[in-house]
Structure formats: C-alpha cells, structure tokens
Amino acid sequence: MTRDYGTTFPRLRDAAGTVWQDYTHHAFVEGLGNGTLPRKAFLGYLVQDYVFLIHFARAWALAVTKADALEEMRACAATVDALVNHELSLHVKTCAEAGLSEADLYTAEEHPANLAYTRYVLDAGHSGNFLDLLAALTPCVMGYGEIGARLGPVPADHPYADWINTYAGDAYQQVCRDSGTLFDGAVLLRLGAGAETTPAWGRLCQRFTTATRLEVSFWDMGLSFGA
Numbered sequence: 001m002t003r004d005y006g007t008t009f010p011r012l013r014d015a016a017g018t019v020w021q022d023y024t025h026h027a028f029v030e031g032l033g034n035g036t037l038p039r040k041a042f043l044g045y046l047v048q049d050y051v052f053l054i055h056f057a058r059a060w061a062l063a064v065t066k067a068d069a070l071e072e073m074r075a076c077a078a079t080v081d082a083l084v085n086h087e088l089s090l091h092v093k094t095c096a097e098a099g100l101s102e103a104d105l106y107t108a109e110e111h112p113a114n115l116a117y118t119r120y121v122l123d124a125g126h127s128g129n130f131l132d133l134l135a136a137l138t139p140c141v142m143g144y145g146e147i148g149a150r151l152g153p154v155p156a157d158h159p160y161a162d163w164i165n166t167y168a169g170d171a172y173q174q175v176c177r178d179s180g181t182l183f184d185g186a187v188l189l190r191l192g193a194g195a196e197t198t199p200a201w202g203r204l205c206q207r208f209t210t211a212t213r214l215e216v217s218f219w220d221m222g223l224s225f226g227a
C-alpha cells in the first residue's frame with residue numbers, strides 16, 4: 001500500500017501478519033465491493049456500526065484527555081467531530097431509507113462482538129497511556145481507509161455506492177492521513193526515533209493486532225445478519 005497514512009501504522013500492520021488481510025479482504029468486504037452482499041446483512045451491520053461509532057467517538061474523546069500536547073488534543077477532537085458529525089450521517093441516511101429512525105439506531109441492542117470491540121478499545125485507553133489507546137484505535141481508521149481506496153470510487157448505481165464512496169472519498173482519506181501524522185508524532189515524542197527497540201513497542205503491536213482481530217469478528221457479525 002502506498003497511501004500516506006504515516007510510518008507507524010505500516011509497521012504495526014506488518015507485525016500483525018495475515019490477520020490484517022483477514023480484516024481488509026473479509027467476505028463481507030468483498031461482497032460490498034462486488035455488490036453481492038445481502039441487504040439484510042448490510043443493514044444489520046450498519047445499525048451495529050452506528051452504536052460502534054458512538055463508543056468509538058467516546059474513545060477518541062478519551063484520547064483528548066490522555067494527550068500531552070495541544071496539537072494532539074486538536075487532532076483527537078477533530079476525529080471526534082469527523083465521527084459524530086460526518087461518518088454517522090451515512091448510517092442515519094441509509095437506515096432512514098430502510099425505515100429506521102435515528103432513535104431506533106441509538107437504542108439498538110449491542111451485539112456481543114460490538115461490545116467486545118468498543119470496550120476493548122476504551123479499556124486500552126483507561127488502563128494504558130495515549131499510545132496504547134492510539135494503537136487500539138488505528139486499525140479501525142486505517143482499515144476502512146484502505147478498503148475504501150481499494151474498492152472505490154464506484155458509480156452512483158452501485159448497490160453500496162454511498163458506503164464505498166464515503167470511505168474512498170477525500171474527507172475520510174484525509175482523516176486517515178491526519179491520524180497517521182498524529183500517531184507518528186506521538187510515537188516520536190514518547191519513544192524516540194528507535195521506537196521499535198523499546199519495551200513499549202511489543203505492547204503497541206499487541207493492542208493493534210487484537211483490535212484488528214475484533215474488526216474481523218465485526219465483519220463475521222455482519223455476515224451473520226444475512227444468514
């Protein structure tokens with residue numbers, strides 16, 4: 001991948017091994033790309049993803065409080081804004097077309113796979129430091145960036161055009177680039193230029209890989225709604 005998502009993310013991605021491919025090339029993703037994903041699976045996933053993004057925004061808000069520098073706070077706060085004021089609109093619009101109100105989404109019961117992932121990320125922040133939290137947040141941001149850029153852009157008559165073009169689009173790709181810049185700067189500030197040789201690096205790899213596994217389970221959950 002040659003997208004400019006910084007230098008920390010690709011090193012964590014490489015350390016995660018095949019689980020990254022399992023996430024970004026999951027059957028759910030391939031079904032989105034070729035349009036064969038059952039609509040039931042997509043809508044079930046989207047309702048859960050609305051709830052996911054609420055908790056994910058809480059985790060980025062936690063990152064604001066864990067930051068050490070004003071620039072870090074600004075970047076994390078901008079991501080909270082991107083999640084609750086932009087990305088969520090995709091979910092609200094698509095679900096409204098299927099007859100689901102935003103109140104229905106907000107009160108949806110969380111699937112265990114959703115609970116496991118979001119609370120894992122929040123715990124990474126509560127029990128760890130700023131870098132632990134960023135390592136757990138990064139697969140979510142960058143994975144969808146890679147998926148969107150690989151699958152899109154697609155013409156408006158593609159069954160999943162809104163979803164694919166949201167993540168392929170400039171606004172989301174910019175979120176990925178900004179996130180990469182934030183992570184690189186935060187690692188340099190705390191671990192120095194030889195981050196990979198520090199004891200903290202192994203823990204960051206572990207956080208990143210576990211969050212990636214939880215993304216795979218999230219897609220599995222989505223497919224189960226179509227069964």
Ligand SMILES: Cc1ncc(CN)c(N)n1
Binds near residue numbers: 139
């Ligand atoms: C589960 C999940 N992972 C990532 C994204 C992209 N922000 C998302 N919307 N949902």
